[in-house]
Amino acid sequence: MGILVNKNSKIAIQGITGREASMVTKHALAYGTKICAGVTPGKGGQDVEGIPVYDTMKEACQEHGIDTTVVYVPPAFAYDAVMEAIGNGIKTILIITERIPRRDTAKFLCAAKEAGARVVGPNSVGILNPVDRVKLGAIGGDNEDRCFVPGEVGVVSRSGGMTAECSWMVKHAGFGVSTSVSIGGDPLIGSSPKEILELFEADPQTKAVVMWAEPGTAYEEEVADFIKDGGFTKPFIPYVAGRFVENMPEGTVFGHAASIVQGSSGRPSLKMKRLKEAGAYVADNFNDIVEHLKNVMGRQA
Amino acid sequence: MARVLEIIGKEILKKNRIPIPECEAAKTVDQACDAAERIGYPVVIKALITVGKRGKAGAVKFAGSRTEVQQAAKEILNMTVRNFPVDQLLIEQKLDIAQELYFSITYDSTRKMPVIIASSEGGVDIEEIAEKHPDKVFKVHVDPIRGFEQYQAKELAAGLGLKGKQLAKGTVLFWRLYNVFRDYDATILEINPIAITGSGDLVAAAILFGADDDALYRQPDLSERVESGSDRSWRPLTDLEKQMVAVDEADAYRGTARYTEMDGGDIGFLCGGGGGSLLAFDALLAHGGQPANYTELGGNPPQNKVAGLVKGVLSKPGVKSLFVALNITNNTQTDVLAKGIVQAFEELGIDPAAYPTVARLAGVNDDEARTIASEAGIEYYGDEITIDDAARIMCEKMKSMV
Numbered sequence: 001m002g003i004l005v006n007k008n009s010k011i012a013i014q015g016i017t018g019r020e021a022s023m024v025t026k027h028a029l030a031y032g033t034k035i036c037a038g039v040t041p042g043k044g045g046q047d048v049e050g051i052p053v054y055d056t057m058k059e060a061c062q063e064h065g066i067d068t069t070v071v072y073v074p075p076a077f078a079y080d081a082v083m084e085a086i087g088n089g090i091k092t093i094l095i096i097t098e099r100i101p102r103r104d105t106a107k108f109l110c111a112a113k114e115a116g117a118r119v120v121g122p123n124s125v126g127i128l129n130p131v132d133r134v135k136l137g138a139i140g141g142d143n144e145d146r147c148f149v150p151g152e153v154g155v156v157s158r159s160g161g162m163t164a165e166c167s168w169m170v171k172h173a174g175f176g177v178s179t180s181v182s183i184g185g186d187p188l189i190g191s192s193p194k195e196i197l198e199l200f201e202a203d204p205q206t207k208a209v210v211m212w213a214e215p216g217t218a219y220e221e222e223v224a225d226f227i228k229d230g231g232f233t234k235p236f237i238p239y240v241a242g243r244f245v246e247n248m249p250e251g252t253v254f255g256h257a258a259s260i261v262q263g264s265s266g267r268p269s270l271k272m273k274r275l276k277e278a279g280a281y282v283a284d285n286f287n288d289i290v291e292h293l294k295n296v297m298g299r300q301a
Numbered sequence: 302m303a304r305v306l307e308i309i310g311k312e313i314l315k316k317n318r319i320p321i322p323e324c325e326a327a328k329t330v331d332q333a334c335d336a337a338e339r340i341g342y343p344v345v346i347k348a349l350i351t352v353g354k355r356g357k358a359g360a361v362k363f364a365g366s367r368t369e370v371q372q373a374a375k376e377i378l379n380m381t382v383r384n385f386p387v388d389q390l391l392i393e394q395k396l397d398i399a400q401e402l403y404f405s406i407t408y409d410s411t412r413k414m415p416v417i418i419a420s421s422e423g424g425v426d427i428e429e430i431a432e433k434h435p436d437k438v439f440k441v442h443v444d445p446i447r448g449f450e451q452y453q454a455k456e457l458a459a460g461l462g463l464k465g466k467q468l469a470k471g472t473v474l475f476w477r478l479y480n481v482f483r484d485y486d487a488t489i490l491e492i493n494p495i496a497i498t499g500s501g502d503l504v505a506a507a508i509l510f511g512a513d514d515d516a517l518y519r520q521p522d523l524s525e526r527v528e529s530g531s532d533r534s535w536r537p538l539t540d541l542e543k544q545m546v547a548v549d550e551a552d553a554y555r556g557t558a559r560y561t562e563m564d565g566g567d568i569g570f571l572c573g574g575g576g577g578s579l580l581a582f583d584a585l586l587a588h589g590g591q592p593a594n595y596t597e598l599g600g601n602p603p604q605n606k607v608a609g610l611v612k613g614v615l616s617k618p619g620v621k622s623l624f625v626a627l628n629i630t631n632n633t634q635t636d637v638l639a640k641g642i643v644q645a646f647e648e649l650g651i652d653p654a655a656y657p658t659v660a661r662l663a664g665v666n667d668d669e670a671r672t673i674a675s676e677a678g679i680e681y682y683g684d685e686i687t688i689d690d691a692a693r694i695m696c697e698k699m700k701s702m703v
Contacts, residue, residue, distance in 0.1 A: 103516065106414055111446060139631060141632055159574060161574035161628035162574070164631060187410050192411065219410070285584070
């Protein structure tokens with residue numbers, strides 16, 4: 001099981017002929033992921049690592065019944081690529097592209113919602129399911145097994161790099177992950193932490209979840225309310241980074257674009273307080289993730 | 302986000318038929334006086350800087366005569382507001398204000414769409430309005446595909462209590478403001494206050510305009526006139542920060558680096574990624590350390606760039622050590638980072654074995670990184686320890702030095 005992707009996913013890569021996308025394709029194939037098709041306008045008929053390339057998503061869907069796509073196209077063309085995926089009925093869309101104008105993101109997220117399609121990203125490093133050895137995006141590089149071993153802990157992260165580090169902490173603690181999801185560090189993203197927790201709640205393989213959080217947005221407050229309301233019932237271990245930002249002049253951004261503290265909103269200390277009140281096993285120090293995991297997973301077993 | 306100077310924002314509003322007070326920019330006291338003569342007394346004199354809450358800082362003054370303009374202009378030009386020296390003024394017609402409204406548009410991360418917030422109690426911070434008059438704060442979410450219809454603007458105007466001709470004026474004003482927000486790729490457009498004048502006109506009196514850095518490529522009216530990423534510093538760049546920007550831009554397409562100087566501190570800080578750097582900084586503080594700077598590194602930088610950054614990090618007065626920590630990399634070659642660090646030490650003539658250094662570098666090519674760093678005498682760790690452990694080791698090292 002796991003969430004979002006599995007061995008039955010029919011995967012396409014939009015922008016597959018680009019330098020990074022073709023390297024990632026190679027790594028994903030070597031890891032064991034089945035990729036059906038690539039789409040790059042004007043390059044139909046070529047192949048990348050043996051994967052056929054089409055000019056349009058429509059052709060890729062006709063030939064392969066695509067249900068999952070990874071968007072690697074440059075920012076100025078990302079809006080149209082996502083609309084093309086939605087227009088062809090794709091229900092799972094992962095957007096790797098960084099620096100997409102916010103107005104474009106707001107529009108395609110609205111269109112996706114109306115079409116019942118799930119978007120993860122923009123600015124995600126990927127999704128990885130180590131049980132089925134399926135990965136979308138650069139996540140794990142060419143050595144996925146270093147950080148991602150199969151297990152029962154879900155990982156959701158606002159930081160791409162920390163998706164791997166948190167998954168490695170799970171391994172370091174003696175466990176493995178069900179699925180690791182990098183949701184992207186932008187202020188507007190398709191799947192919030194709460195929406196990923198809904199999926200982990202429904203996934204029988206996932207017994208606990210580790211979350212990487214940052215300053216800014218109201219995502220963590222939303223998660224706290226979700227837990228309080230009984231929406232997420234599994235042991236939950238969040239770490240909220242960037243406490244030092246609270247002592248910097250207000251409105252200054254460190255790290256990701258969404259990571260902004262203004263007035264009382266976005267403060268890590270308040271997020272931690274809300275999460276603790278909701279019953280989460282908040283890791284005060286990053287290393288505490290290990291202890292919390294041993295405690296909650298021990299109790300599960 | 303790129304903060305847009307008030308005069309540029311107001312020019313854009315004017316171009317889009319939104320009433321603004323008559324205004325001009327001035328760089329000297331004489332220019333300020335001439336502008337005031339043209340506009341007519343009384344005038345408002347504001348520091349023309351991209352920093353908010355200027356009124357509270359005393360950088361907004363009123364003047365009713367040439368002598369008063371001279372005095373106010375001189376005072377404000379000598380001011381530094383929240384670390385930004387004032388080098389320009391905005392001279393503006395003083396409006397006859399009967400009532401002040403609050404109006405802003407921004408993106409709501411939770412609902413994933415633009416949100417308009419408005420109140421009939423403008424002129425003070427929205428936080429204050431929300432606290433004192435929660436019943437007078439209106440929120441309207443806008444469908445980003447369908448846009449903001451005029452009837453929605455009318456409903457909002459009616460909700461704010463506007464009647465008769467003012468209702469019509471408010472409707473058009475709100476509708477046009479949303480269209481400016483959309484068409485200019487703003488991330489925030491705040492008008493506080495919208496002044497209702499004694500003669501019943503609605504005027505955008507003071508504005509805050511933030512443009513989307515990632516959309517500047519399609520905004521010719523803005524791209525040459527704003528500083529991209531201006532929300533990433535709370536003061537003008539220091540000389541060392543400017544040098545580091547030059548190091549980064551010398552090889553702009555390979556790797557990214559962002560360098561910020563902190564007040565005081567003795568640990569030179571070179572860490573990886575938007576998330577990993579936050580963790581490393583917090584962890585050093587938690588273990589009693591004092592980072593002297595903040596360097597965020599990403600995307601596979603070449604050796605020379607790494608060396609340039611390390612030299613910069615270590616050149617800040619008071620720095621006595623070097624802390625390097627990255628999350629386990631997906632793509633960034635840790636051996637190149639190790640080579641860059643060693644190169645910097647060589648060029649500075651410092652023996653890394655005698656200089657307190659902790660490097661936690663795991664990921665792509667970390668066997669080579671371990672060899673390179675260890676042979677140079679750098680205390681190296683891979684993924685046998687966590688980032689938190691590395692920070693603790695660094696801080697213990699600092700304590701043992703005293």
